[in-house]
Amino acid sequence: MKIVIQRVSEAAVKIDDQIVGNISKGMLILVGIEHEDTNEDADWLVQKVLGLRIFGDEEGKMNLSYEDVGGRFLVVSQFTLHASTKKGNRPSYIQAARPEVAIPLYNYFVRQLSNLSSSKVETGEFGADMKVSLVNDGPVTIIIDSKNKI
Numbered sequence: 001m002k003i004v005i006q007r008v009s010e011a012a013v014k015i016d017d018q019i020v021g022n023i024s025k026g027m028l029i030l031v032g033i034e035h036e037d038t039n040e041d042a043d044w045l046v047q048k049v050l051g052l053r054i055f056g057d058e059e060g061k062m063n064l065s066y067e068d069v070g071g072r073f074l075v076v077s078q079f080t081l082h083a084s085t086k087k088g089n090r091p092s093y094i095q096a097a098r099p100e101v102a103i104p105l106y107n108y109f110v111r112q113l114s115n116l117s118s119s120k121v122e123t124g125e126f127g128a129d130m131k132v133s134l135v136n137d138g139p140v141t142i143i144i145d146s147k148n149k150i
Helices: 039-051 099-116
Strands: 002-015 018-023 026-032 053-056 062-065 072-077 121-123 131-145
Touching (some): 002 039, 002 053, 002 072, 018 072, 018 121, 039 099, 039 131, 072 099, 099 121
Antiparallel strands (some): 002 018, 002 131, 053 062
């Protein structure tokens, strides 16, 4: 399971010109799921997200968590995080999980993040054609892969 976290001052996701999720200060989290991923991968990633100190303190150092700054989460599924570009110019997505595996795991990740955080979690819609807008604050972008825990 792979996530891309962007620290944002605002972010939103639209489907058919309707906003389905939006946040002000917080984290936009793009989630990619492989066919071998499990609830354990999701649990580990949720704990990493909740513990991240990527918001600036009074001195501008990244020393504060989402909770310290009243940050929120916007979680969007993105199978393209598992693109392979080793051969040719057209990416392959064979590592990305099929919907019957990915949807329950994506929903589990969102549920765990919601249950364990003090913030409301906004989402996109799995498999939909979404338009994501954001203002990356910093910019700060962090990639975490549950297969690289060490």
